[in-house]
Amino acid sequence: MNKISDLKNSFSSFSLEKKLRIKELGRPTPDLKIEKQSGGQKSRCRKFNKTIYNKNTWLCGCEDTQKLFCFVCVLFGGDDTWSQKGTDDLVHIWNKMKNHETSKVYMNNVFSLSILGRSNIKTQLNSAYRDALMKHNDQVTKNRYVLNKIINCIKFCGAFELALRGHDEKEDSENRGIFKELVNFSAELDKDLKTHIENSKVFKGTSKTIQNEILECMLDVYHEKVKKEIENSPFVAVIADETTDVACEFQLVIIFRYLCKGRPVERFWKFYQPTNHQDSRFKTRLQDDSRKKEALEVCDAVLSQIKTRFSFSGYLVASNLFMSEKFSTYRREFPETFLNETCSQFSFLNKNQLKSELQVLYQRDELSTSSGAVPLSILLNEEGLNSTFQETLKLLSILITIPMTTSEAESCFSMLKRIKTFLRNTMKEERLSALGMLSAKKHFVSAIENFNNEVIENFATKKERRMDFIYRKL
Structure with a gap:
């Protein structure tokens, strides 16, 4: 910028x-x-x-x-x-x-x-300029090819939680770390990469600084893809959890849960290290009598709001509307009580329209064997019925998005501990989050079209580079 x-x-x-x-x-x-x-x-x-x-x-x-x-x-x-x-x-x-x-x-x-x-x-159209332009772009193609190979090596290490850095990364070291050894092994199979590694004096792409910058660019590209998915989702739930890692550092993980193409997905966002959370500060505040009363009042207000706004009773009642084993009963006697409580909990729903849609669904024999909210949501979306059953899909989206139980946050912390253990050092939040993303969401990353190219574009434009990665145009 x-x-x-x-x-x-x-x-x-x-x-x-x-x-x-x-x-x-x-x-x-x-x-x-x-x-x-x-x-x-x-x-x-x-x-x-x-x-x-x-x-x-x-x-x-x-x-x-x-x-x-x-x-x-x-x-x-x-x-x-x-x-x-x-x-x-x-x-x-x-x-x-x-x-x-x-x-x-x-x-x-x-x-x-x-x-x-x-x-x-x-002036630009003369032959000398064209020749220089073609030479520059040819070199850019070679440079981007090398960077693409290095990105693949980082992705591989991140996906399988392999340490990027070794104990001793000097040229004469017998064990320079998995990442550098993987790059060297790739160079043995790739003549162009080997030529670059042996001859480049400006940019080898294997230093700690370059690793961190590439990881940061990977995280940026991943975040952009997640943002686009969230923009197309009607609702999003934020899952936050905390733990203390092996280095006794307070860690907070953020997960987003939402619908993507009718299916619930949970996307790891990043790790945070909140500041000003030292035990000594909490102890001082607790001992401050002048703040105790104020703190109790705040707690009462928070508890009241939690009971009012985040009670799952509405969720449980609403889920009764989509229990397929009761559809035959609902055909004879519509569940008015469940509908009233649901619309009271989620006031933005159109009660009359929702009732009409549910009555139609209860009459369909094809749905009597459906096994819950997710299959029904997928069916309505895939059959192009989303505009006809708008209120039903809106309610289904809420039920599916709300995370009643999830192991995503716990799995991220398990991954966090493994990453910190094998690296044996402290890391910036961005590096830790990027490695976490590559490990937890490797299938999602591999499915992103032109992921490496977008990372290269991001890497090339973040700051001035000593090696050219940007094509020139006439």
Whole structure:
């Protein structure tokens, strides 16, 4: 992602290639922490909302200064407020944006960015440029091939919980660790990889730093896929569990449970190491008499909310509506009590519509042998009946999404302990989470189309690399 602090006063000195890369990446839109108090009798606090970026195509933000800028004016120069100083005046931001959009300098800058690169088409089309471009892209293909092989080795080690690092990784060591030995073994079978390992002075791809960066990119790609699945799911449940690992570190695991193509799935998200959870701090707080009463009141309020909002009685009652062995009984006498309690628990359901849909389902002999909510949900989805039985599927989605019992969190902690044991060292959260993801969700990762290519793209664009991984275009 572009950074405003890197672009100010520097864009004009960049090469055409770098300018085009900046144009391709586009404006940075970070979530800023700006708060401004509006004046007047009815004073109120205005907070920055990231949706402001959607109002136009030029507004951008700087995380370093926590201010807003005009992307095209930062690149080509213009009004100091929008190109150099930035603004955090949320009270008058709309008027300022409107006035800026009508300025000639702004319009000229938009035009300049739009035609950037096109004015040099004739130069770019000459044979020398084409030859250089082809040579560059050929080298990029080779570099990406090598990185793809290294990614495969990391995936293999992660999937089978094999240590990435050895006791002694020096060149003359007899045991340099499974990862490096696996790369060397792969090189013996692959001439191109062997040539790279033996001759490259810039990027071998086997260092601890590169390992961590690749793992981080893998986790990013995995998270993006999970986010897309969640966006297409009507409901999502968050499963959180904690334990103390072998190093006596407090660990929290987050799992998401939701429906994907009508089937319930549980996706590991990541491990967290919460801060400020030391025993000494808890002891101090418990001994603070002034906080005891306040803590008890909070506990009472939390317990009350838990009983009200998270009681599973509604879940158990609703599940009775889909007990196939009782369908024959429900045909003669509809379960009004179960329906009323269910709709009372889940007030967003359309009671009349749900009743009509259930009455139809109870009359179908084909469903009398179904064995629960999941098979029924899959059947309705696969037969294209989701629009006809909307309320039924909505209720089924809730029942399936709510995790009554699950071993996913426990399995993740078992995996966490194994990972920490064989690595024998402390790790950053991102590295630990990435290894956990490769182990717990190896089948999901292997099913992601072009996973390695997306990891390479992420790796190439995160920061400047000494080896080229990005193709150039005419």
